[in-house]
Amino acid sequence: MKGNSNKRKHRGVKIVAIILGVLLVLAVSAGAVGYFYLNKIKNIKIDENAVSVSEIPDTIQNEEGKDIKRNDVTNILLLGVDKEENASDSIIVLSIDNTKKQIKMSSLLRDTYVFYGDNNVNKLNYAYNYGGEVNSVKVVNEQFKLDIKDYVKVDFGGLANIIDAIGGIEINVKANELPLLNSYAKSIAKITGTKYTPLSNSGHQKINGQQAVAYSRIRYVGNFDYERTERQRRVLFAVFDKIKSAPITRYPELVNKLAPYVETSLSNTEMISLGSKVVLYGKNGIKETRCPYDEFKQDTEIKGVFYLKWDRDKNIEKLHRFIYTN
Numbered sequence: 001m002k003g004n005s006n007k008r009k010h011r012g013v014k015i016v017a018i019i020l021g022v023l024l025v026l027a028v029s030a031g032a033v034g035y036f037y038l039n040k041i042k043n044i045k046i047d048e049n050a051v052s053v054s055e056i057p058d059t060i061q062n063e064e065g066k067d068i069k070r071n072d073v074t075n076i077l078l079l080g081v082d083k084e085e086n087a088s089d090s091i092i093v094l095s096i097d098n099t100k101k102q103i104k105m106s107s108l109l110r111d112t113y114v115f116y117g118d119n120n121v122n123k124l125n126y127a128y129n130y131g132g133e134v135n136s137v138k139v140v141n142e143q144f145k146l147d148i149k150d151y152v153k154v155d156f157g158g159l160a161n162i163i164d165a166i167g168g169i170e171i172n173v174k175a176n177e178l179p180l181l182n183s184y185a186k187s188i189a190k191i192t193g194t195k196y197t198p199l200s201n202s203g204h205q206k207i208n209g210q211q212a213v214a215y216s217r218i219r220y221v222g223n224f225d226y227e228r229t230e231r232q233r234r235v236l237f238a239v240f241d242k243i244k245s246a247p248i249t250r251y252p253e254l255v256n257k258l259a260p261y262v263e264t265s266l267s268n269t270e271m272i273s274l275g276s277k278v279v280l281y282g283k284n285g286i287k288e289t290r291c292p293y294d295e296f297k298q299d300t301e302i303k304g305v306f307y308l309k310w311d312r313d314k315n316i317e318k319l320h321r322f323i324y325t326n
Helices: 018-033 132-144 156-165 178-192 209-217 224-245 248-261 268-284 312-324
Strands: 059-061 067-069 073-082 087-097 102-108 150-155 169-173 203-207 262-264 286-291 297-302 305-310
Touching: 059 312, 073 132, 073 312, 087 132, 087 268, 087 312, 102 224, 102 268, 102 312, 132 150, 132 312, 156 209, 156 224, 156 248, 169 209, 169 224, 178 209, 203 209, 209 224, 224 286, 248 262, 286 312
Parallel strands: 073 150, 102 286
Antiparallel strands: 059 067, 073 087, 087 102, 150 262, 169 203, 297 305
16 A cells, blocks of 8 residues: 555545436436335445534634534435445545535545554545444544434445446546556456456547446546546536436336445435435536645655645635535
């Protein structure tokens, strides 16, 4: 797990943003075809007392230092788990803002320094390694002072299938991304025992699930790990657009294929309610941010391992403004 700020090696990247697309499909489908398909999702309840839910004040200070009333927001933690490393390589807070009828996504960077002990990997994504989904929610709540009570998780094996189930997505592949995309696609094919399907050319085109997963793993061109999160969001929006255009008659088929790859602490009723809001509010666009913020963090290396050291108070302050007031 050694590296530097220009080239940080790790195994496997999960498109956790796809979870939002899955959530959208399931919500709409539930309204159309009922509980039967939602029952195929693995549901694991978590004890609210075990995840360190923070009490959010009624008012939040804006950038001018003025107290303003916070919005009515429901936060859900989205996890993309790398089973090989047993860590959550993608961590996103999905915020459903009922006051402004807005969907917000806050990507929490996997390399954020969190101290678990002298002999441990002290990165945010290793909260999963040291305690699964419950510990992931707990650590995110403690570190960022949030009020998350539920999570949605998708595993690596299901991502390509999810994208293939909706007939692929449209992505503009840059010339410098093409060789890495094909290299990752070849590796994915070997691991999953599927046929390797390389792309011949760069440019705007339809790509399949294997290629989309490979595209989202690219991190060594452009702005490295930061641009990787942008690629994941491009995949999200492409999935979102494809799902919106699918005829309602396809919903049962889609949900039947997608559900086995999803795990959540949300009940069927909660999934329908929150998912329907995601569909409705999503029409207003999706706001997004990334934390820790550039101005309040610094790249560092400890014992040969790359970390993001961060000013916790300033990052929390800015993140809370985004989630609860913007």
